[in-house]
Amino acid sequence: METVIITGGTGLVGTALTNQLLERGYKVIILTRQPEKGTNKAVSYARWDIEQQTLDISALQQADYIVHLAGANVGDKRWTTARKQEIIDSRTKSSELIFKALQTNPNKVKKVISASATGYYGITKDHPFTETDPPADDYLGTTSVAWEKSIAQVISLDKKLVIFRTGMVLSKDGGALKEFYKPLRFGFATILGSGDQYISWIHIQDLVRLYFNAIVNDRLEGIYNAVAPNPVTHKELVLAMAHAAKGRSYVTSYVPAFALKLALGEMSIEVLKSVNASSRKIQDTGFQFSYPTVQEAMEQLFK
Template sequence: MDTVLITGGSGLVGQALTQLLTEHGYKVIILSRHPHKEDTTLSNSLVTYAGWDLRRQTIDLNALQEADYIVHLAGANVADKRWTAAFKKEIVDSRTQSIELLFNNLQQHPNKVKKFISASGTGFYGENRNGAFTETDPPATDFLGQTCVAWEEGVRKMESLGKKVVIFRTGMALSTKGGALKEFQKPLQFGFATILGNGEQWVSWIHIHDLVRLYFNAIVNPALDGTFNAVAPAPVPHKELVLSMARVVKGKSFITIHVPAFALKLGLGEMSTEVLKSCQVSSKKIQDTGFVFSYPDINAAMEQLFQSKK
């Protein structure tokens, strides 16, 4: 069976993808700065860890040369902290330097990598004006838009090495194990459904199960190539997303509160513009390849995510 090398394999998507791949018999190598200190919860006979260091631009060549596919998920979480100049640099560098390291070593050393599959984000797009964004729309000129441009440009360089390239511009990934949804859950523990701003801003989301299936599909489908939006077919206003979760978790036993835009700007600074940005993104291109979403509807997605915990 083929070997898949994953960067960012200890993250939310990486862990779920590793589980799916090993269930289907794939060998997985997870790149890590500290391969000997990794949590071994995912470890079995099909999962191993290998080292890399972005600052020193070093990588375990044996792992790279063993790979048939590379899935690139590495990158600092943009919501981890306030966007200081230093953290913005980290957001960019963690994406572009990792690509540079992989590209240089694939260029310089014999390898059998067939396809390079990378994350990107719907932050590529700006604020909606007319209809949903498609993959042919231009990027935003703001920080996240230009970060995604640099990220994707680095990934596309892999084509010059004869590799097929797939890029998934990913919306809000819904999982109870991490990400934005876990943050939205916290006030619900005290009976509050917290709406950010007026709640009318559109959110393009995807269930973690469907997101992982997209990556798996990119591996098993040799014909899949290009850039795709990784979002469910039905984006929703932020308010609807939060209330859908609240109804599943609390029934009718919750109080809706709004956090005004000015408070978000004070607390989050520049990042508040992303929280309040309205962004509808189309899933038509990936659906036209034959991919069928298991959770196209927000209510069904929330039911599965939270009922499975009860």
């Protein structure tokens, strides 16, 4: 039985991945600040403290793989100066803690698999973004660069590294889709801005399969866009959700860009930004998406 450490293991993706690993016979250890509050009796919980830069070394020494998902939710709060720094620190300091622990303690970790985001890229212009395209110079671009750089240090320890630049994760249990669905409870399919901005998305089941594939496929290394093959506009995504959930029983409404800017401040830039990322590199490894179109994804989620 191989052992996987997960940081951010109680979040949306971490919970789904934990369940998948347990079903496949893996032992899972979740790093958390409060292991005594762990509720899943099938997993082990171990303490880490990002601010103090400490973690349970006995847990680390059991691990064959580390899946690094930890990071403050980008969309949870308004982007004040303090919140923006918290978002960066939660990613880079946690990565540095993992690196230092691996560097200074005997361990058998074969591979580290880390989250990143398609926020790495700028605004889509003439072609879908590939993994070799340069980063944006905006807040999420520079945050993603720092995030990836901080975890890339593990390569110097002769560890394999996979980084997934993840698009919008489609799940009814959390994330952006849960927010998009709220107005639909009252019959409104609400479009943000013009709705023409491209969204690179992925069904949560496909994302979990990607992480699992990175564990079992020894040849998988490097950076990959974790996005479905068929990006859509924001309007297309919301209407696909509305159709799957409500049939024709909804009214389309719009929230103008200026209202979003008043409500969200700088975060509105990201809500309205058009990002079209290519899935070709991960598909070329042989990975096949279970939900390649947003219609298939929504039908599964709202069936």
